[in-house]
Amino acid sequence: MNQAVGYIAVSTVVLATAFIGFYGLRISRTTSDFFVASRTVRPWWNASAIGGEYLSAASFLGIAGLILLSGQDALWFPIGYTAGYLMLLLFVAAPLRRSGAYTVPDFVGARVESASARRVTSLLVIVVGCLYIVPQLHGAALTVSISTGLPAWVGAVAVAAVVCLVVVTGGMRSITFVQAFQFWLKLTAIAVPVVFLLIVVAREGMTGAELGAQLGDGLLGGTEPASAYRTVSLLVALLFGTLGLPHVLVRFYTNPDGASARRTTLIVLGLLAVFYVFPTVLGFLGRAFMPELAAGGQADAVVLLLPGVIAPGLLGELLTALLIAGGFAAFLSTTSGLVVSLAGVISQELFGGSVRGFRWAAVLASLVPLTVALLSGSSAIAGAVGLVFAFTASTICPALLLGIWWRGLTAPGAIAGMLTGAALCGGAMMLGPALAPLLAGAVPFVGELLAQPAAWTVPLAFGVTIAVSLATASGRPLGVSRVLARLHTPERHRHLPGA
């Protein structure tokens, strides 16, 4: 691969991101600007920004890589990523916007009127954020080492540094611009290469039966179908994990009102559905043309390497440059979204919520995951992100959903549920590989259960939350009626004089 192409693509995206970030600096002035862009972002802007933030390395590189690795079962990933937004729309979007809280811990703490519940939520949000940033940095490391030949750590450091700089200087307002820009960049960067590659494939004479044979050989190459349990558990994780993702939730506060939060989500669903067509096609092409990558442990690189194989020469290099740019946009946007939401939480917990504290928190929120990423080896990106979804679904999701819809939620219930989910899911993730062989005789399917834990940890976390809440029903917050009314009644009505 031509290394100049890699350098140019990476530096262009980094510079463009930084430029738009600094441009936003002129607008963001007050604390409210910094945190939620003063809530004046319109649905289309906001939807593009949500899409830009959400489509991470897992979507841009990971899905095609996973299709290459495991074929048909990987197709559930984009479905789950998109359907998660449907659940978000159904259960969370409008009420959360109406809550008026800045961050998820703010919401939970205010809903159950407990500083302890708030602190536990903060801690979990920080864990989730860090877990989610790490695979993004791994994606950046992979992209840089493949496209420029530089050592892998350069990519991770570059992404962390740029994000830190943009967030520290511009805050969320600029991030909204950056994110919206990133979505359209990502869509273009993946759609154009896919169209050109398909044209090349068609014109090379590989039409009809011949192409069919070639694709077919790759498509059927050595995969065993995942068990139904794994698929269901993955879907539980993706569907309910989206509800709890801190960087996704914080976006909803930038809608003007609850109804526009719903409209925004509807647009997001459309944008995601259009986007996911392209990595899927790349995955199919990858199975047909480069099945050997799967064995080499570099499946996630298939998106970047495919143009060089299908269309060697200038066209292939241009398309590769575009894909590298899109990939970098993905790492930058997701990471910056996560750093913003983490910084919001950390600064309110530790630094008293000032703008200065926000900046220090942003530095922390970039440095810690960078350290983890540099110290840990990378695995399949989409799989790692799937586990983060499982953890979020088991911890933040129950408190959030029950807080919005159930009067009976109490502070001890919320805390107990979150801790149970964290212990079970975190335990399965960390101890799973060690425990599975020990328990293999005693418990059937134990390997499956530990490898994809969401299907049992999420219901258990919900169950514990509800049970403890019922047991402590005397401690129901006094203001619950008021809070729930605010979450669910339309804003328009509240401004009427004589209601």
Place this chain on the structure above:
Amino acid sequence: MSAVPGSHVSGSPVPDGPVPGSAPATDQRPQRVRVTAPGSRAAPGTGPAGIRGDPAAGSGADAPSQVAEVYVRSLIRSQLRLALVVAFGFLVSLAAFALVLRLTPELEAERWFGVPVAWLLLAFGVYPMIGLSAWLYVWAAGRNEARYTALAEEGP
């Protein structure tokens, strides 16, 4: 669009120190409620007046709180029912879709452009279902809220 003045959301931080009464459930004082929306007075519920912010707006002390509370509860119930119905409908159709794909080997054998039809259906066929569910929900949720607004306005 009702832009929200920033002043309504206090930028002030949460008290950092330990808050008395936060640990045991019995002594829950409403020490801090950040869930605030501008001019919120829709919920003249049972909560103590002036939990936070505008007591001047008379947050419900003089309003017919019982009736308003009933309206709000019924709105919440209908929104929850709607969300559950749409979610359940979507999940059931998704399960049926997956089942049909698994139980129909012809779809695996049949190829379009070399790709098994089952793969194509799974890759691109679910999004219309998601979009339809979402659109239906947004429409119906808006209708629920309009009904609530009408009731609350003409109400007592």
